[in-house]
Amino acid sequence: AQSVAQPEDQVNVAEGNPLTVKCTYSVSGNPYLFWYVQYPNRGLQFLLKYITGDNLVKGSYGFEAEFNKSQTSFHLKKPSALVSDSALYFCAVRDISDQLIWGAGTKLIIKP
Amino acid sequence: EAQVTQNPRYLITVTGKKLTVTCSQNMNHEYMSWYRQDPGLGLRQIYYSMNVEVTDKGDVPEGYKVSRKEKRNFPLILESPSPNQTSLYFCASRLFGTGSNQPQHFGDGTRLSIL
Numbered sequence: 001a002q003s004v005a006q007p008e009d010q011v012n013v014a015e016g017n018p019l020t021v022k023c024t025y026s027v028s029g030n031p032y033l034f035w036y037v038q039y040p041n042r043g044l045q046f047l048l049k050y051i052t053g054d055n056l057v058k059g060s061y062g063f064e065a066e067f068n069k070s071q072t073s074f075h076l077k078k079p080s081a082l083v084s085d086s087a088l089y090f091c092a093v094r095d096i097s098d099q100l101i102w103g104a105g106t107k108l109i110i111k112p
Numbered sequence: 113e114a115q116v117t118q119n120p121r122y123l124i125t126v127t128g129k130k131l132t133v134t135c136s137q138n139m140n141h142e143y144m145s146w147y148r149q150d151p152g153l154g155l156r157q158i159y160y161s162m163n164v165e166v167t168d169k170g171d172v173p174e175g176y177k178v179s180r181k182e183k184r185n186f187p188l189i190l191e192s193p194s195p196n197q198t199s200l201y202f203c204a205s206r207l208f209g210t211g212s213n214q215p216q217h218f219g220d221g222t223r224l225s226i227l
Contacts, residue, residue, distance in 0.1 A: 009152075032213050043116070043202055043218030044155075051213045090154065098212050104154035 002027045004093050006103035013081045013110050021076040021106045023091030032094040033074040035065055038105075039087045047089075050074060061085070081110045114139045118203050118219035125193060126227050133188045133222045135203030142208035144186040145170070145216070146178065148199040155202070161186055162208055193226045200224075 004025045013019045025031065032051055036044040048059025055067045065076045074091060091103040116137045125131055137144065145160040147170075157170030161180040175197055177189040186205075190197060200223050204216040 034215055036215075036218075041220070043220045044204075044216075045218070046215035049213070049215060094212065098208075099157075099160075100216070102155045104152065 002093075002095055002101055004091055004101050004103040006089075006091055006106045008106050009104075010107040010109065013108070015083055015110050015112050016080050019078050019081045019085070019108065019110070021089050021091075021108060022073070023075060023103055024071070024073045025091075025093045025101075026072065027093050027095045027101065029096045031096075033065075033067060034092040034094070034100075035059065035063070035074075035076050036090045036092065037061075037087050038090065044090060047076070083110045083112055086110045114217065116203055116205055116217050116219040118201075118222050120222060121220065122223050124225040124227065127194055128192050131190050131193060131224075133190075133201060133203075133224070135186045135188065135219060136184050137186075137203075137205040137217065138184065139205060139217065140183065141205035141217070142183070144180065144203065144205045146176070146186070146188045147202045147204065148172065148197075149202060149221075150199050158188070158201075190224075193224075195226045198224060198226045 034049045035047040038044045047063050048057050050057050050067045058064045063078050088105050090105045092100045094100050119134045142163045146158040147155045156172045158176050159178040161167045202221050203219040206216045207214045
């Protein structure tokens, strides 16, 4: 079965430190990969996507993600975390049927 | 401003009382979708629509109905709500077909409590 895994329910990072939120997937073909962020009482907002090309993609708010085809991973990263980055982060993969498969989400907590 | 608008944002109601959550988008998107979000389960798709008069079941369609009479609107109907439908609901839209590499735009959510 096709799936997207975010292995950490929660990630804690000190402000100013680099952060990584992990995502791995099991989807056939060459899927499109997305990261979304959800702030409290808001809908999901698009952060970045990988379609093809350079394995390192840059997105909103200083976030970037690295696509690794051999490891079927698409980890979200940021060099220096801000308290305002604290939110719920979702990885999603669009398969050949054009449907999105979602990870369960990772709560990111940035401590001052 | 490009947006997806859901109403109401919050609703507390009782078992069996029919309710409708409206969703409207102003981006001329073909594809619209409804999700529910529950703790630990992430987002689960309820129904989706690839264009006017075209709807299909997602992963958890039981107890829900939708309609797509106009491109911009995609209401979610709970004919006889039950407590297990207490959840946070999101409507989303995006381009379809050649736009399938485009991200979805989400509404701000509707928090439903069924007593």
